[in-house]
Amino acid sequence: MLLEIENLKVRYGTIEALHGVSFSVDTGEIVALLGANGAGKTTTLHSIMRLPPPEAPKVVEGDIRFRGQSILTTEPYDVVRKMNMNLVPEGRHIFGNLTVYENLWIATTARTDGQENIDKDFERVFSLFPRLAERRRQQSESLSGGEQQMLAVGRALMSKCDVILLDEPSMGLAPLLMYELFRTLKQLNEEGMTILVVEQNARVALQFAHRGYVLDTGQIVAEGPSDKLMEDPEVKKAYLGG
């Protein structure tokens, strides 16, 4: 197993947000994490990325293993550098005071695999999101909501990453772009990238993913291959809107 989350319990101060969540992601998989608002999806991703306080939730029990070894004590930037894992955070978190290009460039800080690969990735990102290419000199702050979302994804792709966690990547994207994005991700997956995606639009997510987990108020309430979940009446009712 590439990534194993075992009986994870985390807290924000005194509030427990996750009460023993367990799931796993294997190399080359696309796994979807579904759930209502406030279920704990973002919390889960943040815990995996080991984000520092104050944002980060505190893991009080359980374990997170990457290639079999626990990463509970790993610093977030090492998760990126050493595990080659990265996150497209909820709410974008782009660097508004840098230009589009700088945002992408700074993401390559951790990379050691030589300029030409970096250039290749620039190519890829710009062909995926032509709008970013047009706006490479614009202060990213003034981008529209969707444009910022593209930038956030693009930035993750620029950083060295084999495992990508996406927190609601389609948020605020126009349909065309949303499908476009998922197709690209699919393609990246075929090139060997492992993907863990949190998505509100369950229908799309399940079309996209191989397997899925359903999270509810800090617990896994259902799991299985996408098509199975699609059929599951409970899930249907609660997350696919009848």
Next chain:
Amino acid sequence: MLESIIQNILNALQWGSFYSLIALGYCLVYGVLLLINFAHGDIFMVGAYIAFFVATFFLAAVGLPGWAVIALCVPLTMALTALVGVTLERVAYRPLRRKGAHRLYVVITALMCGLILENGNLALLGASRRLFPTLVETQVFNIGGIAVTNLKIAVILVAILSFVFLETVVSKTKMGMAMRAISYDKFAIPLMGIAPDKVVVFTFILGSSFAGLAGLMFAMSYPVLDPYMGALIGWKAFIAAVVGGIGSVRGAFAGGFLLGFVEIMVVAFFPSTYRDLIAFTILLVILTYKPTGLFGVARFQKI
């Protein structure tokens, strides 16, 4: 008349250099943490004292010649002052940030640290002031009634070089970019594979070491040191930094010289008591019409 104008331009350049040097430090730290490091003026003071001890040590105890002492003073002072700055960050500011305190609480902590440095120094070294030893004989070149000293020139050069150096660091290097990025969104910095604390520490090293340098130059030009020497000039340098456009190295540099010029020129041609009145009125007007300072970019609101 013309003579005294030129003379005063020189004076202003020297005086402005100090504002600029200190303002640069302010603006670096602010640029990264949005922390108005009110202790900066006092770090500058500490720098001056460190320079004092280093200098007297090498002069008296070791007995080196003046130029050698300077050669040693510059790096040592900068290093030691940087140490002080970093220590402050580690023991006082970082824990607060970790607790997610409102940034103004860190600002207030900085204020308090400033007081601790000032009065701690007073309590430790006693009240009487210190005379900074003369390292190089000040030579007064008298060119057509205009007095220029080797020191004046040195000070101005140092200020300009420091600016060029810092400007390149901030705008050209990845570290510099990380410094700008972190001020906007520190949450996403680790995701770039960058250790936020490294960036912060680096910033404090830069800022404080240049405060140290300023301290040394200041001690050489105004050789009477007292624990409160940093407070007032610190405040003014901060104001200069903001008027220049806080967070912008260019702005800090320009702001420093602007303030220096205004102050000197006012004193030269009006009663000296009008200095603050006029200087601050000008600054107030500038900020009212350019709400983000001379070089500051308007952080516009996307809604």
Next chain:
Amino acid sequence: ETIKIGFNIPLTGDIPDVGESSKQAAEMLLKKVNDAGGIEVGGATYTLQFVYEDNESKAESALSATRKLITQDKVLGIIGPQSSKQAVPAGEAADDLETPMISPWSTNPDTTLDRPFVFRGCFLDPFQGPVVVNFASEEFGATKAAVLYDIASDYPKGLAEVFKAAWEDKHGAGSVVAFETFTTKDVDFSAQLTNITKSGAEVLFVPQYYNEVPLIVKQAKSLGWDKPIIGADAWAGGDLMSLCGDDCKGYFFSTHYAAAGAEGATKEFIDEYTAIYGKTPDDVAALTWDSTNLMLEAIKMTGGLTGDIDEDRIKIKDALGTVTDFEGITGTMTFTPEGDPIKCAVVVKIDDAGEFSFYKQVCP
């Protein structure tokens, strides 16, 4: 039975070693008196008790210190503050609360003006000013003078104005060719000094506190000023030379006494002081010593304390008013109705050894 005297002195702030010297002198006197079994007033003997309040060399603090000494420590009388900056406001409080106060070193007239309860142990600036003027004119044959002073402080401002007036009716209007000001805590005087050097003045008068003088002198030189600089009593702080180094040597200033070459009681005091504290007493030490003795003298003169503090304070005030020919180590004193002693001033030269050596004495 004890007698409490309060000291309102700058132990911290801008001129801390003025506070230090004052305290040392006081401590020395305290020890002397109490070892001799205390002081004897109208038959009863009392042990002395001194209360030191720090006025941080700030006007407000000086005021609250005065109030505290009077209302809480219930002292009979107050010595200090030293500098006019604090003595002027503090005098008001002491007078309001009807407690005798002697400022050893405040030379500004306002300190004692219309204040029956306030006295001083030194001469006044209206006297000191002309002394300096005459000296400068005769010594250097100067006719054009420049002044650089701190406008935010009573002493420099007062003295500078006196000097200007005196100089101009000696050498005619406009003979003070540069009258430049700065504000407390300034460190850069280049603009003012530029004007001064360009003004063609032959002598520069700097009525500043000793801690501010060195910077002024050094900058003046680096701006090409090579003519004499002359000062006043505020130069006579302990630190002047250690801060000014060689730059101040050869300059003159007017002051209250000169340690070098003193004899008699003065010499005894100096030796004793030097023996204890390992440094020659500066003006403020000597003046504090005198003022404290004055206070004790007055207490003695009351011929017995009633124990009702308010009454005693008034008695002491009245006694002080009647002091005549008091033999102090800084000269003999007799109080004018205003509460100001008539004393001589000395002009000292800073010799090449860095000593303040007696140059000449000027008496009213």
Next chain:
Amino acid sequence: MQKFAVPIFVGLLFGFFVVTAATGAMNLYWQSVFMFMGINIILAVSLNIINGYMGEFACGHAGFMAVGAYVSSLLSVMLFAKDKVFGEALLNPDLALVLFPVVLLVGALVAAVTGLIVAIPSFKTRGDYLAIITIAANYIVKSTIENIDAIGGARGFMGMSRVTKAMEKTVDLPWMTIWVFIGTIFTIWIVWRFISSTYGKGIIAICQDEIAAEIMSVNTNKMKIVAFMLSSGLAGLAGGLFAHVLGYVNPGSFTILKSTEVMVMVYLGGMGSLSGSVMSAILFTLLLEALRPLQIIKWVVIPLMLVLLMHMRPEGIMGNRELTDVFPRLKKFVSFKK
């Protein structure tokens, strides 16, 4: 009964101060400590309007204090006392007692108007840039006073003690203690009422999201003017009291350092907490007095204590809560939030 709990409490407190002070059971020194305490409370509470509730970072409070101090001092000396500058008193000193509040209010009013120096730039200028404007304002006020030689310039202005004496001559009571007490209660009362009204909450909205506030129908500019004028007006009131308690003012007492002192009190108490400001003002004043004997060390110890305190409570003593939130029982007597 419960409805009157607060008035009764205040009344008792008032009685206590007046009686002890009048009988001399509380000596002048302690009186002055309590007076400074009251003044600090006024300053902290009034600055909290801007730095706490409106979330700006104003560092020039002392400037407005200075305006109030000078205006009211000049006025009262001119009217009720013989003075070097103004000569004979214009009115019968016996009137001092009656007219003193008016004098104070005039001072406060002028200070409030001065507040516009900051209020108007604040339309466009925000955050740390505004901070500078406030500092500049502080310097400008101070330096203006320094340049008016007629009123003593940098060396300060005296004579208010004659006015207070006059009051005491008319009716023998510790008047300054009384005025400070009234001023303090007045300030707390007015600020609390302002802040707890929907009208006043407009500035809290500005603090939390100015754009949303403007778009969701808050006239931000107007509210800013109101807030700044109220804040600086009260600072002026504090100044007036300060001047008369001390009997002496000089521009040197209204520097940035004074301003920062007030800021410290506000943040120590907690941004946007009235009771916090009051408590920290009290704490701060007592600390300052208690540690007097330490002399210079005091200025190392106090900041050190404050730093530690902030590390223990990174939101200040009260955070943005009020006593009533901490001890819900109090809700019976006062309601803060509604």
Next chain:
Amino acid sequence: MSLLEIQNMTQRFGGLTAVSDFSVRLEKGELCGLIGPNGAGKTTIFNLVSGFYTPTVGAIEFNGENITGKKPHKVTGKGVARTFQNIRLWHDMTVLDNIRVSQHNHLGYGFLDAVLRLPRYNRRTSEIDAWAFEILEALQLAQYANEYPKNLSYGLRRRVEIARALSTKPKLLLLDEPAAGLNTADLDGLISLIRWIYENFDITIWMIEHQMQVVMTLCQRIQVIDFGATIAQGTPKEIQNNPEVIKAYLGDDTI
């Protein structure tokens, strides 16, 4: 006379034209949609209408009155309320206070009333509270009245924001991506909420949305823009089958 009328409005930011020559006309009681690719200029149009920007060119007429360049709070006072693309509630104020404060335009009392608690103040306060609760009840938020928005789930926050907008008694309600960040199940809830509001208030609604499900079920009329200019408008059906719209916006939904 139509409620909102915009004629040939253009908005430039530096070199970039966010909205170019845009015109629209909303009749009283309509429920219209505004869609378009990311960065097409939708939000900018809303910002222009609500007075946050003043158009570089063109005029905005609301209810027969020219409101171009009026300050936002004035515009709101005239009866235009909006929600934001990413929620902008006052997070440290109770839900109730959020609603109260947005009454600022018609508080009907001033500083002195507030401080002296004059009768006018008391009367108005109780009126405001009554209205606030009416709104909260209507949107089933009453039980959260004293909660802080920051502690509410995303869906509820959206609801509160809509409530806040409604509380200003608007004639025109602008919704900027109300469905963003809601999960599929909640969409039905949102749809019925908006419909309910539309039916129960005398109000006109104009919304930006990327969730076709929402737009297509609710809107009577949809306008599609790209690069700030209108590329199509019509009924949901027309739009769905408009090749240009599909090309520029809808795309094909195979993954």
